[in-house]
Amino acid sequence: MEGSLAPVAELAELKERYNALLMIDDAHGFWAVGENGLGTASLFGVRDKVDIHYGTFSKALGSVGGFCAGRSEVIDYLRYYARSAFFSSALPVSVAAAVLESIRVVREEPEHLANLKRNRDFFQHELERRGFNTLNSRSAIIPVLIGDEAKLGQLQMSLFAAGIFTNIGTTPAVNASKCRLRLNVMATHTTEQLAFAADKLEELGKKLEII
Ligand SMILES: Cc1ncc(COP(=O)(O)O)c(C=O)c1O
Numbered sequence: 001m002e003g004s005l006a007p008v009a010e011l012a013e014l015k016e017r018y019n020a021l022l023m024i025d026d027a028h029g030f031w032a033v034g035e036n037g038l039g040t041a042s043l044f045g046v047r048d049k050v051d052i053h054y055g056t057f058s059k060a061l062g063s064v065g066g067f068c069a070g071r072s073e074v075i076d077y078l079r080y081y082a083r084s085a086f087f088s089s090a091l092p093v094s095v096a097a098a099v100l101e102s103i104r105v106v107r108e109e110p111e112h113l114a115n116l117k118r119n120r121d122f123f124q125h126e127l128e129r130r131g132f133n134t135l136n137s138r139s140a141i142i143p144v145l146i147g148d149e150a151k152l153g154q155l156q157m158s159l160f161a162a163g164i165f166t167n168i169g170t171t172p173a174v175n176a177s178k179c180r181l182r183l184n185v186m187a188t189h190t191t192e193q194l195a196f197a198a199d200k201l202e203e204l205g206k207k208l209e210i211i
Contacts, residue, residue: 001169001180003137005033008041012049023052023070031060031106032140037113057095061102065091116140116187119194123185126198131211135180143169144181144201151208152179155201162200 008024015022026039034042037060041047052074056066068078079085091099106112120140127134133145146152152168159166159181170179185194205211 001143001174001182002135003139003141003143004135005040005043005138007044008050009044009046012041012044012046015049015051021051022049023054024050025054027054027056027059027066028139028141030055031103032113032116036110037106057099057102060106061099063095063098063102065095065099112187116185119187119189119191120185122191123183123189123194123198126195127183127201130198130202130205132201132205140185142183142185144183146179146181146210147177148210149176149179151210152181155181155204155208155210158204159197159200164197164200 006024011022014020024039024041026033026041029040029043031037033040036042038047039053039055041050041053052068052070054066054068057063058066068075120142124134124137124142127142127144135143135145137143146155149170152170156166156168167182167184168180169182170176174180183197202211
C-alpha cells in the first residue's frame with residue numbers, strides 16, 4: 001500500500017538469531033525488483049536465506065496463479081495440507097505456458113526492467129514536483145495520498161473519463177483518512193503518456209483542492 005520495501009536483510013538476520021524460518025510473500029517484487037527481477041530478497045543479497053519464497057503470476061507477469069518454492073519436505077507438506085491446494089485443480093496448461101513465456105521475456109529482454117525503473121522514477125518525480133504526496137514509494141505502484149474518500153472517488157472517475165486507469169486503496173485496506181490512488185507504472189508507458197497523466201492529475205488535484 002505504501003510501495004515500501006521490507007528490510008529483508010534485517011529479517012534474515014533475526015531469523016538466524018532466533019532459529020526461525022523466513023517466508024516472504026513477494027507478490028509485488030518478483031519480476032519487478034532486484035537483479036533480473038528476482039525479487040526483494042535478491043535486491044538485499046539474501047535470497048538463499050529465505051526458507052519459503054511465495055510469489056504470484058498475476059502482477060508483473062500479467063497472468064494468474066502463483067508459486068511457492070522451498071525445501072522439498074516443506075513443499076510436500078503444503079501439497080497435502082494447504083487448504084488452497086488440497087482438492088483444487090492444477091494450473092491450466094495454457095496459463096503455465098503463458099507464464100513460462102512471460103518469464104522468458106523478462107530473462108531475455110532486460111530492457112523492460114530498466115524501462116520500468118526509469119518510468120517509475122520519472123513519474124514519481126513529476127508527481128512530487130506538482131505537490132502530491134507519494135509516501136516515499138520505492139515500487140512501480142506509486143500511491144498518491146488523498147485522505148478524503150469522496151474526493152478520491154471523484155478523482156478516479158474523472159481520470160478514467162480522461163483515459164487514465166487507476167486503482168485505489170481505501171477502507172478496509174487502509175484507514176479512510178489515509179485513502180489513496182494507486183498508480184501502476186508499466187515498462188511500456190511512454191514519457192509522453194506519463195507526463196499527460198501527471199498533468200491531468202495536477203489539473204484535477206487543484207480543482208478538488210487536493211494540492
Ligand atoms: C502481497 C500480496 N500477496 C498475494 C496476493 C495475491 O495474488 P493473487 O491475486 O495472484 O492471488 C496479492 C494480490 O494483490 C498481494 O498484494
